[in-house]
Structure formats: structure tokens, C-alpha cells
Amino acid sequence: MDIAVRPMALSETGLVIEYFHCAAPEHLEMLGVDPTRLPTRDAWRERFEQDFSLPVEQRPQFFVIWLLDDHAVGFSSCDKIVFGECANMHLHVADSERRTKGIGTACVLKSVEIYFRELRLKRLFCEPNAFNVAPNRTLQKARFKYLKTHMTVPGPLNFHQAVTRWVIER
Template identity: 35%
Template sequence: MFNVREITTEDVELLLDYWYSRSDDQLIKMGANPSKMPSREVFRINILNQLSLNYKLKKAYATIWLYNGIPIGHNNINKIIFGQEAYMHLHIWDVENRLKGLGQKLIKKSIALFFKNFNLQILFCEPYSKNPAPNKLLRKLGFTFMKKYSTIPGSINFKQEVNRWALSKEKFDTLKWI
């Protein structure tokens, strides 16, 4: 019913469709600045370039979330320092699949892959503070709230208040959901 796998070349268009089918208002609600979005082709090339790299060389990594065999979202990390840390992002593509608890079931499997494949000691997530769903989910998963601060969290974002959450390897190893 629920499954998570590494992104493949066949998934790239689905991921791009998610980003490039959003209205400006939808992008802003996620914390993205529509004027900073790269062209679809540049985004495609960036994703494809990461797929063939060894884990130690990847700057970004994504998992695809499946429900009943159908891709419904993705979970990715970037700012990866192999053996140390990474920053996580989560996206359920279709509105109909949000707020149903699917993300909580799927993200657990992705997080396990992130810690294993990148030998992480800590995993961060910095959702837009005005986006309640990911903040609530991170608390439920056992992430520790670190701070709220203003930053430009990524290349497609505007300056915004984010909540920094962290999950250490030590705490991850004690969680009962793994």
C-alpha cells in the first residue's frame, strides 16, 4: 500500500509537473519565489545530473512516495555533507492526498534511507513557519524544534521565517517507528 523508492529518470517529469503546475500563489504558500524558479529544462538537467552520482558525491537526493503503486509525492534532501548532515524537504503532489496521514507513513521510510545511505549524524528540516502541516508532522515524528528565524532557505525561496527542526542519528535509532 505505502512504499518509498529512490527517484528514477521515469519520475523526473512527475516531479517537474508538481513544481511547474503550481500557481504563483501556491508557490508562495510553500515559501517559493516564482521569479526564482529555474526553467523547467534547467531543473530537469540538475535532477538528472544527481541521479548517477555516488552517494558521497550527491548534492541532492530524492525519494518518491507511492500509495497503492502510484507516485503521490517526493521527499528530498540537499545541502548534504556526507557522514554529517542534510536538509530535508517534503511534498505531497495532489491536494486530495494531503492531510490524510499519508505523509507521516511515507516520510518515516524516506528518513531511514537518508540516514542509511548518507551516514547522517543529523537531519534538519526548515519548513516555512506559516505552513502548518510540515511543522506539525515534524513534531509528531520526534524532531526537536531548534529555533524560528528569518533566512532565504534555498535558491528558489524568498526571505522568510522558518522553523528549524532536527533529528539526530542517536534519537532516530531510538524511535519505535523505524
């Protein structure tokens, strides 16, 4: 099993758009995502084109792709980026049959290295839905530190929810 993680190319961003647009309502609920807040495929593609035209230090988001034996099986992203300081991470094994086999933990560990290097971070946060067991267990395994559980709207695609706040610092 050869696991690799690298910055996502613009040509690969369809994986992200299709992951969310093809997700079952109960999966989006578990993620804390409000389906009515998803941009249309076209709007999302345009947004990716704009983001990728910017230098990394000016991008509002940064994506990495997760590869198993050279096949894309998932992705991670950062938003709320303050270049040189901090960012918020997201994590997804897109292929549901590949979950709970250790890929998430291995890919989070590799993604963290890329984020700290590319975004020159001091702190990386992650705030999964408090009731979504998989990311909470995975973050703990990937050596993130638990900070608190609180109510918030974590991002533009999300509804108001309980989230757990985790951090890794360098």
C-alpha cells in the same frame, strides 16, 4: 492503503518539475518559493541528469518518491548534504487531495530511514516556512525536535522568510 518510499529514479523526476511548475502562486507562497527562481523545465531536467550521473555520496541533492498503492503521490528530497554528517529535508504530498490523511507522516518516517542509511547521516534538518502549518505539525508527529524560528533564505528557489528549524538525530 499500501505506502512505500524508495529512492527516486531519474525517469521519475518529472514529478518534481511538474509539481513546482504547475503549482498555484498561493501554494508556492505557502512553501516560501519564489516562482521567478524556478529553473526552466529543460534546465531542471539537465540538472537532474547531471546529479543522477554522480555517485550518491557526491550528489548535491537526493530524492525519494512516495507511493500509495504503487502510484506516485509525493516526494521528499535532501539538499545541503554533508555526506556522513547532515542534510536538509523537504516534503511534499504532490496530489493535494491526498493530504491530511496520514500519508505525509508515514512517508516522512520512511524517508528519514532512507536518508540516514544512504547518506550516512548523524543529523537531519528540516526548515519549513514558519506559517505553513502542515509540515510543522507533520515533523512534530514524525518525532523531529523543534530547534528555533528564524529569518533566512532557505534555498536557491526561496525568498527571505521566517522558517522553523527542526532536527532528528541518531
